[in-house]
Amino acid sequence: MFSMKADKVRFFRFIRDLKLTEVEEASLIESSVKGEDGDYWLTQESINSFLAGYVRERNISLSKVSYKYPDYMESAGSGWLSVLKKLYEMPAAYPASLSPAQGELLKVILANISAKTVVEIGCFIGISTLWLAAGMASSNVRGRLYAIDTYVPKFPWPPFHYSCIVNPKSLIKEAIKSAGFSDIIHLIESDSKNAASRFDSWLGYNEIDLLFIDGDHSISGCKSDFELYAPHVAVGGYIIFHDIFPKYCGHEGPRFVLDNFVVNAPEQYQLVEMVTAPTNYGIAIVRKLRG
Numbered sequence: 001m002f003s004m005k006a007d008k009v010r011f012f013r014f015i016r017d018l019k020l021t022e023v024e025e026a027s028l029i030e031s032s033v034k035g036e037d038g039d040y041w042l043t044q045e046s047i048n049s050f051l052a053g054y055v056r057e058r059n060i061s062l063s064k065v066s067y068k069y070p071d072y073m074e075s076a077g078s079g080w081l082s083v084l085k086k087l088y089e090m091p092a093a094y095p096a097s098l099s100p101a102q103g104e105l106l107k108v109i110l111a112n113i114s115a116k117t118v119v120e121i122g123c124f125i126g127i128s129t130l131w132l133a134a135g136m137a138s139s140n141v142r143g144r145l146y147a148i149d150t151y152v153p154k155f156p157w158p159p160f161h162y163s164c165i166v167n168p169k170s171l172i173k174e175a176i177k178s179a180g181f182s183d184i185i186h187l188i189e190s191d192s193k194n195a196a197s198r199f200d201s202w203l204g205y206n207e208i209d210l211l212f213i214d215g216d217h218s219i220s221g222c223k224s225d226f227e228l229y230a231p232h233v234a235v236g237g238y239i240i241f242h243d244i245f246p247k248y249c250g251h252e253g254p255r256f257v258l259d260n261f262v263v264n265a266p267e268q269y270q271l272v273e274m275v276t277a278p279t280n281y282g283i284a285i286v287r288k289l290r291g
């Protein structure tokens, strides 16, 4: 559940962005439940029904855009692929999550590199997390994936979707369990900077074999992720960035980091920039050559 008091800033941004009328605002607040802690909570059910009314009253035609699955995923009966498919069926998955084609790319890399320690910054609803873990599960090494996210509620993203996920952490936890990846994935509920200030408590002296950066896409956020985490990546290890083409994805951070720290340091980093489908937000695969 999502707490109105604790998440006040995001809540009021939500109200502002959707340009709610006073009546709608009042009805939303009224639909909240007062918890034992004295906080006001919005449940998934109450926000679903509120947003359904919002869309109906404004005659908004919902975007039907979603990712197309490869055939093997379409026919997935059970196991991790069926769990992944359910996540992809959530309207919020497009376009914020990796497409199946991009996810497969990550999976195949991990299936090949025998990674012991993988760190993901930015899990969103867990789609990339499952792709990464699936690659690790099919490698010859039992590794650990540390999945860092603030796990704050996910709000509507017009025109792509008008859905809200009030508790992404519990959604992801359930998906991990159903996919059978509980022994691989460890969730770290934190801002990436705070998580880095506590490396001792979770990373210890381990080096990172693969770092996936897909969290704060601003220049300062992405730069800070790179500066704090890249020194912990093993020589020969990989740093993967999502959303590297600002022209398509609208984010500047990953491009800035590549241009200012990677492209101009060929003795330290090997770089491959990949076009991606169906959205060409782009992926960069960086191999660290030197400490």
Ligand SMILES: C[S@@+](CC[C@H](N)C(=O)[O-])C[C@H]1O[C@@H](n2cnc3c(N)ncnc32)[C@H](O)[C@@H]1O
Residues within 6 Å of the ligand: 096, 097, 098, 121, 122, 123, 124, 125, 126, 127, 128, 129, 148, 149, 150, 151, 152, 190, 191, 192, 193, 214, 215, 216, 217, 221
């Ligand atoms: C684009 S989404 C990630 C998509 C996901 N990797 C996927 O492909 O399914 C970005 C995520 O980063 C998280 N995030 C943003 N800034 C962060 C930060 N400083 N530390 C940790 N997580 C952050 C957000 O909560 C959001 O869930």
